[in-house]
Structures are given as structure tokens and as C-alpha cells.
Amino acid sequence: MLRLERICRQYNAPARTLAVLDTVTLSVERGEFCAIVGPSGSGKSTLLNIIGLLDRPCSGRLEIGGEAIRSWTPHATASLRNRLIGFVFQSFQLLPRLTAWQNVALPLQYRGVARPARREVAEAMLARVGLAAWSDHLPSQLSGGQCQRVAIARALVGQPQLLLADEPTGSLDSATSREVMALLRSLNAELGITVLMVTHDQELAASCPRQIRLRDGRIVEGSEARAA
Amino acid sequence: MTMDTPAAPWLDSHVPDTLAEAWTNLRAQGRRSALALLGILIGTASIIAMLNSGHMAQRESLKLFAKLGIDMLQIQAVPAGDAPVALSRTAIAALPVVDPEVLEVIALATGRATARAGAASADLAIFAPAPALARMVGLVAARGRMLGAAEDCALSVVLGADAARALSGPAAAVGPGSVLLLGGYGFTVVGVLAPVRPETLDPVNYNMAAMIPPGCARRVIPGGGPNALLVRLQPGADSKAAGARISARLTPREGTLTVLDAQSILATMQAQKAVHSRMLIAIGAVSLLVGGVGVMNVMLMSVMERQREIGLRAATGASPGALRLLFLTEAVLLSMAGGIAGSLLGAGISYAIASGSGWDFDLAPWTLALGPVVAGGMGLVFGLYPAISAARLNPIDALRAD
Ligand SMILES: Nc1ncnc2c1ncn2[C@@H]1O[C@H](COP(=O)(O)OP(=O)(O)O)[C@@H](O)[C@H]1O
Numbered sequence A: 001m002l003r004l005e006r007i008c009r010q011y012n013a014p015a016r017t018l019a020v021l022d023t024v025t026l027s028v029e030r031g032e033f034c035a036i037v038g039p040s041g042s043g044k045s046t047l048l049n050i051i052g053l054l055d056r057p058c059s060g061r062l063e064i065g066g067e068a069i070r071s072w073t074p075h076a077t078a079s080l081r082n083r084l085i086g087f088v089f090q091s092f093q094l095l096p097r098l099t100a101w102q103n104v105a106l107p108l109q110y111r112g113v114a115r116p117a118r119r120e121v122a123e124a125m126l127a128r129v130g131l132a133a134w135s136d137h138l139p140s141q142l143s144g145g146q147c148q149r150v151a152i153a154r155a156l157v158g159q160p161q162l163l164l165a166d167e168p169t170g171s172l173d174s175a176t177s178r179e180v181m182a183l184l185r186s187l188n189a190e191l192g193i194t195v196l197m198v199t200h201d202q203e204l205a206a207s208c209p210r211q212i213r214l215r216d217g218r219i220v221e222g223s224e225a226r227a228a
Numbered sequence B: 001m002t003m004d005t006p007a008a009p010w011l012d013s014h015v016p017d018t019l020a021e022a023w024t025n026l027r028a029q030g031r032r033s034a035l036a037l038l039g040i041l042i043g044t045a046s047i048i049a050m051l052n053s054g055h056m057a058q059r060e061s062l063k064l065f066a067k068l069g070i071d072m073l074q075i076q077a078v079p080a081g082d083a084p085v086a087l088s089r090t091a092i093a094a095l096p097v098v099d100p101e102v103l104e105v106i107a108l109a110t111g112r113a114t115a116r117a118g119a120a121s122a123d124l125a126i127f128a129p130a131p132a133l134a135r136m137v138g139l140v141a142a143r144g145r146m147l148g149a150a151e152d153c154a155l156s157v158v159l160g161a162d163a164a165r166a167l168s169g170p171a172a173a174v175g176p177g178s179v180l181l182l183g184g185y186g187f188t189v190v191g192v193l194a195p196v197r198p199e200t201l202d203p204v205n206y207n208m209a210a211m212i213p214p215g216c217a218r219r220v221i222p223g224g225g226p227n228a229l230l231v232r233l234q235p236g237a238d239s240k241a242a243g244a245r246i247s248a249r250l251t252p253r254e255g256t257l258t259v260l261d262a263q264s265i266l267a268t269m270q271a272q273k274a275v276h277s278r279m280l281i282a283i284g285a286v287s288l289l290v291g292g293v294g295v296m297n298v299m300l301m302s303v304m305e306r307q308r309e310i311g312l313r314a315a316t317g318a319s320p321g322a323l324r325l326l327f328l329t330e331a332v333l334l335s336m337a338g339g340i341a342g343s344l345l346g347a348g349i350s351y352a353i354a355s356g357s358g359w360d361f362d363l364a365p366w367t368l369a370l371g372p373v374v375a376g377g378m379g380l381v382f383g384l385y386p387a388i389s390a391a392r393l394n395p396i397d398a399l400r401a402d
């Protein structure tokens, strides 16, 4: 489902080149729920950005849903992101002037879905994350946990292959974190969507079926799917 | 429901959606948008005021030639000394024959005299025209009748509207049947003219004049021969050249000729107007430029402030084309709002110019459409750079921006 082969990512620091990801090889099967863990600065976000086609590796091969990524032009990656990937961010990243359903519908808009159909699909997705009654509310009228649910609905509305979450519970209290985590787990179980989640929370990570551990830009644990 | 990605990048997001989003964003910007509009507003307003005042001035100047048209010359003989001067009747009659551009010539004898009716008196222009003049100028009797063909030497007079009023005392109104003392002769008033709108080429002010038959004009007009001409030229003829040719043929030994031609008068008026228009165009262009830079500034600030939004849109699949379209649409909408307001202000300024100049107010409708169109073009030009820079943002950096 997801395959990374010898992916490298370097930054050109003034004095030397800084290898943020060093020959990372990783494969994830369809429907897996993986926690990505590791110390701060170990390259977790960089890895997620590359898998999410927001960042381009310096070398290596990337394959998502059986499709090898060959073209890295902004236009090509935008279209692939729209089709294959849903993002959830620590800071929710909801557009403040759009209502909950309009935020959720955003990926559909960039897919050319007409407005009435968008609304219908977005509201169904909002209902799935338990926010049916909040469809017309602005993000400022929602709690943090509700905002993250809206963001999860947005990530999943286009039926992507892969859900990428970078510290999705980082801004939430522990009770809300557990709720959001439970939601992600249930969506993973019901929709069969593959989830990669960066987290600092040991307890949440431990509750995930698979953990991928990074240190200094290398995967030190969990690069291969565990034999079922 | 189709979930396929459309092939054309411009259609990544529907245009109506983009319009709706752009509008919401502009409204959220509020006062800052309004300030940027000011330059666009003043720019389009001054251009529209310029175009419309030009349009109205054109109509006004053409009104000065409405009766006679612009293919017309007026020629007057000016005596060199005290002796009256007259033009040769045979040379006048020959003009349409010898000059192919001359269609028609109407000769008049003109002079001035004091007219008395009872106790009232008035200084009037006296004119004895060839019969065709009344038809050409559109002189008609409001009361009584015009001069008949049989009274070529009669003591009959037709008064202009103002002249009749000036000679009417509180007791006796002057009208058909009244007797008038003109240069020692008693003339009978046979009619009073309907008021005439004065025009540039009129040899006399018909409203304040007395029209007498040409045959025995000598009684009240010294010399009595024709001393003024109206010459109708072939449409499109070069009236300046024709004027020069005709003066060469007709200039009398005892005087000189003055030639007025409608085209030269119009050209002079146009030249004066052009100075005025150039000033308005300069104001308009500078304001539009300032406005355009203002729009660019607002849009660049908007791009700066909305980096996270741009990053998020990119993450959810907005292509660079869709992002450019969004910001370009905002820039164009912003400018067009200024252009619409500018059109209205421009129409208001045109109205003020018209009432200040005593013109009839008249708007050329196409100039109103020009406001939003020109402003929209400015938005397109000055919005391009901000739109391109929005589309070029690196989504990761954009998402991290605060
Ligand atoms: N744009 C950049 N320029 C230079 N170095 C960067 C840039 N982005 C990230 N890094 C470096 O890459 C390393 C990994 O960063 P990141 O992937 O964000 O780590 P994590 O998410 O695991 O905390 C860090 O040392 C960070 O300083």
C-alpha cells in the first residue's frame, strides 16, 4: 500500500549538509494503523511531509496505493494529494471564515464536485465524526476536540488511501485526546483506511498496533509490517 | 457524483465557488479594501467624467450648427471706409456654377436702424434676405405671415420675437397690422417670427431683427445691395479652402470679406476641449496607477496573512492554478467594486460639469460600462504578481506560518 525505498532528505545548512532523513525504507500495508515515534527533531514530520507529497525527497523511491510517484511538479502532487491523502494537523488548520461543512468540503471543491453534492457528502462525513448538529458553525464556535473532528472529517471526505496525522492530539487535553484517538481507531477499523500518526504520547503510541521509531533520521524500529 | 479530477487546472475549483470565496474574503478585509478602492475610484471617475464631458461638449458644439449644418460658410463684407459696401449680384449668382463645391448661396442685405412704434423704440438689425433663407434657417411666422413673393418692394416687415416684444408698450402690443417707423418710412408689420435658437453662423440675431423685402432695401439699409452670404457646400467639402476661393472671387474693391466656416470654429472649440481632456486623462491615469499599486499591496498583505490558508488549500489539493485563480479573482473583484463606484462618481461629476457649463446633461452609456471593465483590467494586471506569489508558496512553510 505504501512503500518507501532508500528515501533521503537533506537540508543545506551554511556549513554542511544536514541529513534529516537518511536512507529510510518503509512499507505499510492497507488498513494498518501506525504510530510514528521518536525524539523531537528526529525527522518524523519530514517523513510525513514526504509521504504526503508536500515535500520532495532528495533521492529514493516512493509508492502510494501501488502508484509510484514520478512527477513532483506542484500541479501533479496537488492532484495526487487530493485523491490519495488526507491530512490532520496538530493545529487543526480550519479556515476561520468557513463553516464546519464548508471546511470539510474543501477537498471536494478541488475535485470539481458541485456545491450541493459537496454539502451532502460533507454533512454525512460530519455526522460520522459525531458533529451532525454543528455543520453550520464556524470553527471559532467549536471546542478544540470538535475542531479536530472537523479536520478528521475533512481528511476523510474524499475517501483517500492514506490518513496522515502529525501530532493530532498535541493541542488537546488527555480526555479529548483519547476521544479523538478512539475516533481515528474506529474510522480505521470501519473504513479500512491506512493511518500514519506522529505522536509524543507514549500511552497513545503503545495503544497502536504498530510503532515506527525514528532516531536521527533513520528508522530504528518497525520499518516492516509485522507478520500478522 | 463524479470524483474525478478535471483535466484543466483552471477548473480545479469552480469559478462560482471561487467568486463566492473571493467575495467573502474581501468583505472580511473591510476598511483596507476600501482604501485601495479609493485610487481606482478616483481614476475611473475622472476618466468617465472626461469622456462624458467630451461627449456633451461635442453635442453642445454641434447644436451651434444644428440649423445650418457644418458644411456652411458665412461671408460678410466689411466696408473699408464710410461708404457702404455691396457684393456683386452676378458674381454671387455665378458661384454655384463656377465652384463645384458650392451647392447654394443665399444673399442678404443687412444693416441696423432704430424702429419706433408709438412711444416705444428699439435698435434693430434689419435684414433683407433672398426668399430661400426662411426655408434654410427654418424661420416661420408665429403670428401673421411671412413676406410674400409679390411684395418685393412693399413696405412690409416681419419682426423677430424679441423685437416685437421690445416695441410693444404697456398700452399697445405690436403685432400683425401695427405700423412701424423704420428709417423714416412707415412699414406695416405683417408677421412676428417664432423664436429662433441663435447659432454661430447666423448673420443677424433673428430674434432681435426686422425682416424686410430685398427689392427696395435701399430705403433703410445704406447701399441696399447684398453684403452677407450663406454658402452651402457639398457635404465633406474642405470649407477653409472653399472660403478662400470664394473670397478671392467676391472681395469688393471698397472693402474686405470676413469668412466664418463651421469646421474651423468646431476645430478651435475641440482644441480648447482637448487641453481640458488631457488634464483629466492625466489625473485618471495617475490615480489608476496609484489604485493599482494599492490593490497589489492589499493583495500581497492578504497573501502574507493567509499563508496557513494557502498551505491548507494546497495540502487538500488546490493546484497552483486554483490558488492563482482565487487571488486573481479577489484582485479583480476588488478593483471592479472601485470601478463601479468610480462610474457612479464619474456620472455625478459629468452632471456637475454639465450644469456648471450650462449644457444639457447626457451620458454615453458605454462610458459607464467602461469603469468596471478598466478597473477589472487593472485588477488583473496588478493582482497577477500577488496571485503568482501565493501559488508559489511552499505548502510546508505556509502551514507553519503564524
Ligand atoms: N526547512 C528546514 N531547514 C533546515 N532544517 C530543517 C528544516 N525543516 C526541518 N529541519 C530540521 O530537520 C530535522 C527534523 O525535523 P522534523 O522532521 O520537524 O522533526 P520532528 O517532527 O521529528 O520533530 C530537525 O533537526 C529540523 O531542525
Ligand SMILES: [Mg+2]
Pocket: A044, A045, A046
Ligand atoms: Mg514534528
